Amino acid sequence: MNDRPAHDLAANPEDASFNDSRNDSFANVLSMRLSRRALLKGAAGFAGTAIFGGSLMGCGNSDSGDDDLSLGFTAVPKGLADALIVPAGYTASVLYRLGDPLNAATPDSANIAGDTGSSYASRAGDHHDGMHFFGMTSAGAYDPNGSDRGLLVMNHENITQLMLHTAGPTVANGVRTVKDEVDKEVNCHGVSVVEVARTGNAWTYSKTSAYNRRITPSTEMVMSGPAAGSRFLRTRFSPDGTRTRGTINNCANGYTPWGTYLTCEENWSFYFRRVAGDNANRTAAEVTALNRYGITQGSAGNYAWSTVVAADPNDTTYTRWNASKIGASADGTDDFRNVANTFGWNVEIDPFSATSTPKKRTGLGRFFHEGCWVGPVVAGRPIVFYSGCDSRNEYVYKYVSTAVWDPADATRGLAAGDKYLDAGKLFVARFNADGSGSWVELTFGVNGITSASATYPFADAADVLVHARLAADVVGATKMDRPEWGGVNPKNGEVYFTMTNNSQRGSTAAPLDAANPRYWSDTRGATTQRGNSNGHIIRFLPANGDHSATAFTWDIYLFAAQATADTAAADADYQANVNLSGLTANNDLSSPDGLWFSRATPGLLWIQTDDGAYTDVTNCMLLAALPGQVGDGANVTIANKAVPQGAGGATVDVNMTTKMGKKVTEATLRRFLVGPKGCEVTGLAESADGKALFVNIQHPGENTTAAQLAAGTFESTWPGATAGSRPRSSTIVITRNDGGKIAV
Numbered sequence: 092m093n094d095r096p097a098h099d100l101a102a103n104p105e106d107a108s109f110n111d112s113r114n115d116s117f118a119n120v121l122s123m124r125l126s127r128r129a130l131l132k133g134a135a136g137f138a139g140t141a142i143f144g145g146s147l148m149g150c151g152n153s154d155s156g157d158d159d160l161s162l163g164f165t166a167v168p169k170g171l172a173d174a175l176i177v178p179a180g181y182t183a184s185v186l187y188r189l190g191d192p193l194n195a196a197t198p199d200s201a202n203i204a205g206d207t208g209s210s211y212a213s214r215a216g217d218h219h220d221g222m223h224f225f226g227m228t229s230a231g232a233y234d235p236n237g238s239d240r241g242l243l244v245m246n247h248e249n250i251t252q253l254m255l256h257t258a259g260p261t262v263a264n265g266v267r268t269v270k271d272e273v274d275k276e277v278n279c280h281g282v283s284v285v286e287v288a289r290t291g292n293a294w295t296y297s298k299t300s301a302y303n304r305r306i307t308p309s310t311e312m313v314m315s316g317p318a319a320g321s322r323f324l325r326t327r328f329s330p331d332g333t334r335t336r337g338t339i340n341n342c343a344n345g346y347t348p349w350g351t352y353l354t355c356e357e358n359w360s361f362y363f364r365r366v367a368g369d370n371a372n373r374t375a376a377e378v379t380a381l382n383r384y385g386i387t388q389g390s391a392g393n394y395a396w397s398t399v400v401a402a403d404p405n406d407t408t409y410t411r412w413n414a415s416k417i418g419a420s421a422d423g424t425d426d427f428r429n430v431a432n433t434f435g436w437n438v439e440i441d442p443f444s445a446t447s448t449p450k451k452r453t454g455l456g457r458f459f460h461e462g463c464w465v466g467p468v469v470a471g472r473p474i475v476f477y478s479g480c481d482s483r484n485e486y487v488y489k490y491v492s493t494a495v496w497d498p499a500d501a502t503r504g505l506a507a508g509d510k511y512l513d514a515g516k517l518f519v520a521r522f523n524a525d526g527s528g529s530w531v532e533l534t535f536g537v538n539g540i541t542s543a544s545a546t547y548p549f550a551d552a553a554d555v556l557v558h559a560r561l562a563a564d565v566v567g568a569t570k571m572d573r574p575e576w577g578g579v580n581p582k583n584g585e586v587y588f589t590m591t592n593n594s595q596r597g598s599t600a601a602p603l604d605a606a607n608p609r610y611w612s613d614t615r616g617a618t619t620q621r622g623n624s625n626g627h628i629i630r631f632l633p634a635n636g637d638h639s640a641t642a643f644t645w646d647i648y649l650f651a652a653q654a655t656a657d658t659a660a661a662d663a664d665y666q667a668n669v670n671l672s673g674l675t676a677n678n679d680l681s682s683p684d685g686l687w688f689s690r691a692t693p694g695l696l697w698i699q700t701d702d703g704a705y706t707d708v709t710n711c712m713l714l715a716a717l718p719g720q721v722g723d724g725a726n727v728t729i730a731n732k733a734v735p736q737g738a739g740g741a742t743v744d745v746n747m748t749t750k751m752g753k754k755v756t757e758a759t760l761r762r763f764l765v766g767p768k769g770c771e772v773t774g775l776a777e778s779a780d781g782k783a784l785f786v787n788i789q790h791p792g793e794n795t796t797a798a799q800l801a802a803g804t805f806e807s808t809w810p811g812a813t814a815g816s817r818p819r820s821s822t823i824v825i826t827r828n829d830g831g832k833i834a835v
């Protein structure tokens with residue numbers, strides 16, 4: 092979120108990290124005109140193909156042409172109540188909360204703080220995030236069209252550390268002295284697999300399902316793909332560089348056409364300690380790489396896990412969070428100097444095999460993976476996955492498999508993953524000022540990615556994947572306003588990405604460009620919010636509808652804003668050209684983060700917020716949208732006023748011309764849900780019939796202070812009803828009281 096309290100910055104470092112690499116190929120795109128002809132040509136080319144008919148993604152009716160699709164609910168007003176609000180005629184029920192047990196041997200939670208740390212290996216973790224519903228047959232097999240029974244697989248991105256322990260964490264002189272507290276914090280991260288079922292219109296989770304599973308930062312995993320076994324991944328735990336322990340900071344997610352789950356490692360780098368003076372022990376290339384990924388010397392590491400002293404000196408459970416060079420070996424096999432290279436990947440999990448070993452898929456590159464979204468799946472064509480790297484000024488990527496899709500692989504689980512995810516090409520996006528774009532290949536020896544690169548000496552193919560951010564710098568990828576979730580519209584194959592916000596936009600590190608065209612200054616209390624405070628959503632159409640193509644056309648679907656942003660009387664810092672999309676009180680939003688296309692109702696888009704800029708007016712929210720298509724709007728020239736953006740900020744007014752989608756109306760964008768205090772709304776999934784919508788309410792009450800904890804007056808008690816209830820991240824399920832499809 093934006094503007095998090097200081098105590099929370101370490102836990103939410105995405106707003107503290109940024110790309111200031113020298114990559115200014117796209118700094119000079121001011122006021123260039125978009126080629127409308129190019130857009131129209133792209134759209135026409137796409138319309139001439141029909142590649143969606145072969146989809147196996149449960150969207151067989153995606154060409155149903157529901158042009159009369161309409162939103163069928165009354166908008167929920169903005170609000171600050173400590174409550175979860177959905178429209179009249181809908182019911183939201185809490186399904187799976189932090190601390191809920193996953194087997195019969197584990198008792199119900201004792202208000203979180205009363206639970207042991209080890210018990211969290213069998214309980215719901217914290218900060219529920221990206222999620223997928225895998226439908227099942229009554230016999231327990233994967234059924235993408237199943238709606239009555241299924242596995243919810245979800246990420247537990249992070250923790251609200253203060254609330255996990257009776258009086259917050261115990262720390263003495265920087266050392267974590269209570270091992271059980273650290274065990275709880277570690278176990279509260281990772282992934283849940285939990286079986287859920289429907290009876291009538293009501294959903295419950297099973298405490299006894301054989302599929303229930305927790306995957307944590309301690310679960311052993313296999314390194315797979317081109318970087319596996321490389322010198323970059325060698326550690327004391329795995330001297331041959333083929334294994335690692337656990338996954339961390341799992342943000343958004345993905346799923347594959349072969350029935351597996353993808354969990355994506357986002358702000359993993361901040362968990363690692365690196366002692367002061369470590370740079371002197373590392374090569375120049377290593378220091379460049381460590382800094383580019385935010386693993387700077389002198390970092391204590393989130394929550395200081397590496398400081399726990401284990402009883403057995405050979406037990407590396409805690410010391411492995413120290414990524415400093417400590418050992419004498421030349422290759423890192425006697426310490427954990429390379430451990431951070433085993434994080435930052437997409438991890439594939441087979442939810443239908445509770446004993447399977449997750450695989451980290453290095454072919455998709457190492458960065459701050461927000462999520463991973465599959466393109467249309469067509470027999471005989473490559474499988475394509477889209478990913479964003481969520482930090483300020485970072486990039487949008489895609490992966491194109493070498494193998495082409497064989498529908499016979501749909502039931503092969505991780506073996507199919509080996510085939511499609513371990514051999515392919517990685518690309519990064521350039522958004523040109525004329526509305527065209529290109530995918531630039533990130534391959535060793537191609538596009539200047541060589542040992543002679545100016546910023547980093549790439550040695551081989553593994554080096555390029557481990558240091559994908561540095562490779563993307565070389566090719567002049569477009570620096571974006573924090574790419575969060577993506578999605579592919581099943582109606583037309585267009586790819587959407589949220590750009591949640593960027594307080595640096597307009598500075599030397601991130602000059603305005605056509606794809607990130609706004610900055611302004613907005614006073615909120617004593618704080619001046621600068622840059623692109625409210626975010627936007629960009630979308631693009633692959634050339635000729637071919638997702639493996641390197642060309643695309645794009646426009647900006649939505650500019651998030653306060654409805655009153657352009658109204659002088661409402662805002663002392665009035666500046667025109669903020670509320671460009673025509674938002675009203677019933678659909679205004681800030682910091683779009685989650686973005687998710689329904690497959691049961693093709694054309695229905697959900698947008699979720701993780702905001703800090705508009706939270707003086709409203710808690711975070713979920714909105715339903717019926718978007719149009721790339722090119723349905725017009726050119727707009729945005730008159731950005733010069734405002735201080737901190738050091739290196741713009742000093743002159745900058746007009747930026749871009750292509751904006753058709754303005755929205757309350758018929759095409761409407762607020763569906765407002766969450767409780769302090770939460771982020773995230774993690775969308777649905778039953779295949781579209782009659783159950785699963786939503787994650789992450790970190791309610793996260794702004795609770797130590798003093799409030801001591802007084803027992805939490806910012807939020809949701810979902811509990813009584814004053815002493817600790818707030819709990821939770822999965823909720825929303826149903827329509829008449830049993831119909833959600834939102835339409």
Ligand code: FEO
Pocket residue numbers: 105248342343357461481575
């Ligand atoms: Fe974990 Fe990018 O939010």
Ligand code: CA
Pocket residue numbers: 342343461575576684685701
């Ligand atoms: Ca997110």
Ligand code: CA
Pocket residue numbers: 092575591684701
């Ligand atoms: Ca976020």
Ligand code: CA
Pocket residue numbers: 092701771789790
């Ligand atoms: Ca969050």
